[in-house]
Amino acid sequence: MSFKGRSYRSLDPKGRLMLPPEVRDALLAVSPEGRVSLTTFDGCLVAYTPEDWEKFEAGFARIKNPSRKMRDFRRLVIGGVEELCVDKQGRVKLSRAHMEYAGITKKVVIVGQGSRFEIWSEEELEAVIGQDFGDVTDELAESGVDFPI
Incomplete structure (x- = not known):
């Protein structure tokens, strides 16, 4: 399973987000x-996904004597x-705390990131992807990733 692409969505008045069918189907799988x-x-x-979250959380448990920054x-x-569950209409309800953290009011973008996906405020994502990425190719090359563009 791999989450890819971007999907532009709007929250309903109750803070529910309709997931794109491919995201919903991947989660249900x-x-x-x-x-x-x-x-x-x-x-x-x-x-x-539940499995990936468990692995991620277990990784934290293996860290002995974490630094203050790691604890933060x-x-x-x-x-x-x-922990959320997709409802019968394919929606998840975002909490007020999550919406405030991400600056989400109405318009959101779901961004695939391979094994996970992100939910962004449309305005915040535009600022992030609008930056100059010219130096990223060097970092990719140093990491052994060939990105022929």
């Missing part, structure tokens, strides 16, 4: 009840997680 772990990071909401990071990410 790995979790019959459509569970997703939604957390806060990088100014957006990050959605993990854990507070942000693990403390910000909410």
Whole structure:
């Protein structure tokens, strides 16, 4: 399963987000009840499948004597997680805390990130993807990733 692409959506008045069919179907394929772990990071909401979230959380448990910064990071990410289920109409309800963290009011963008997806305020995402990425090719090359563009 791989989440890819961008999907532009609007929240309904109750803060519910209609997931694109391909996202909803992918979630239902790995979790019959459509569970997703939604957390806060990088100014957006990050959605993990239950299996991937368990692996991620287990990774934190293996860190012995974490630094203060790591503990603060854990507070942000693990403390910000909410377990959601997709309803019969293919929606998830975003909490007020999550919407405030990500600056979401009405218009959102769902952005595929491979094994997970992100939920952004449309305005915030435009600012992020509007930056100059010229130096990223060097970082990719240093990491051994060939990105022939």
